[in-house]
Amino acid sequence: NGHGNGARGALIVLEGLDRSGKSSQCLRLVSYLKGLGFPVESWHFPDRTTSVGNMISSYLSNESNLDDRTIHLLFSANRWEKRSLMEHKLRAGTTLIVDRYSYSGVAFSAAKGLDLEWCKAPELGLLAPDLVVYLDIPPEKAAERGGYGGERYEQLEFQRKVDQHYRTLHDPTWKVVDACLSMEDVEEHLRQLAKDCVSSCQNGKQLSQLWL
Ligand code: FDM
Numbered sequence: 741n742g743h744g745n746g747a748r749g750a751l752i753v754l755e756g757l758d759r760s761g762k763s764s765q766c767l768r769l770v771s772y773l774k775g776l777g778f779p780v781e782s783w784h785f786p787d788r789t790t791s792v793g794n795m796i797s798s799y800l801s802n803e804s805n806l807d808d809r810t811i812h813l814l815f816s817a818n819r820w821e822k823r824s825l826m827e828h829k830l831r832a833g834t835t836l837i838v839d840r841y842s843y844s845g846v847a848f849s850a851a852k853g854l855d856l857e858w859c860k861a862p863e864l865g866l867l868a869p870d871l872v873v874y875l876d877i878p879p880e881k882a883a884e885r886g887g888y889g890g891e892r893y894e895q896l897e898f899q900r901k902v903d904q905h906y907r908t909l910h911d912p913t914w915k916v917v918d919a920c921l922s923m924e925d926v927e928e929h930l931r932q933l934a935k936d937c938v939s940s941c942q943n944g945k946q947l948s949q950l951w952l
């Protein structure tokens with residue numbers, strides 16, 4: 741693997757509302773870790789490149805309509821179809837920086853009124869992240885940043901509900917970073933958190949499964 745010592749890579753997930761800065765911070769973090777010589781890749785869910793991802797993409801751009809439970813299960817299937825590749829990469833020593841994961845899956849669907857436990861069920865057995873960083877921003881502040889596209893869900897009222905469901909999902913292992921700080925400050929927090937996480941995985945932290 742990457743370091744020739746059997747060390748596995750870390751599964752690091754960034755979560756947060758739209759416009760919280762996840763995508764920019766993921767890319768910055770990947771370049772930083774690359775610079776330190778770690779094998780690392782940037783991932784994003786939904787992965788729109790697969791056939792399931794295509795269905796999700798056309799739903800998000802309002803080109804198709806799907807029942808709430810149906811789209812929920814497609815988002816989940818989109819993670820399941822990447823699970824074995826994810827595990828392979830991690831065991832081969834590559835660290836994955838993932839922009840959204842099951843927490844988005846649950847928070848966005850629950851915001852439509854679906855039962856939280858029902859939403860979590862299809863996620864059970866996916867790989868559990870070694871680190872979840874929540875980029876915390878009030879929905880109003882995120883909306884002020886502008887740049888909401890025309891996609892489904894990119895509306896303040898809906899983001900307020902998503903925010904509440906993210907709060908229900910928070911657990912003590914999450915690292916919360918104030919997304920209202922400057923880009924550089926957020927980046928610095930992320931660097932420290934990621935470096936600690938990568939070391940703990942190199943030092944034998946086991947891969948585990950989500951919500952089991
Ligand atoms: N989203 C994302 C979900 O509703 N469920 C999921 O499982 C995931 C991964 O899809 F509004 C929502 C969140 C967002 C939309 O995400 C597209 P990106 O990050 O903007 O591509």
Ligand code: MG
Nearest residue numbers: 758889891894
């Ligand atoms: Mg978006």
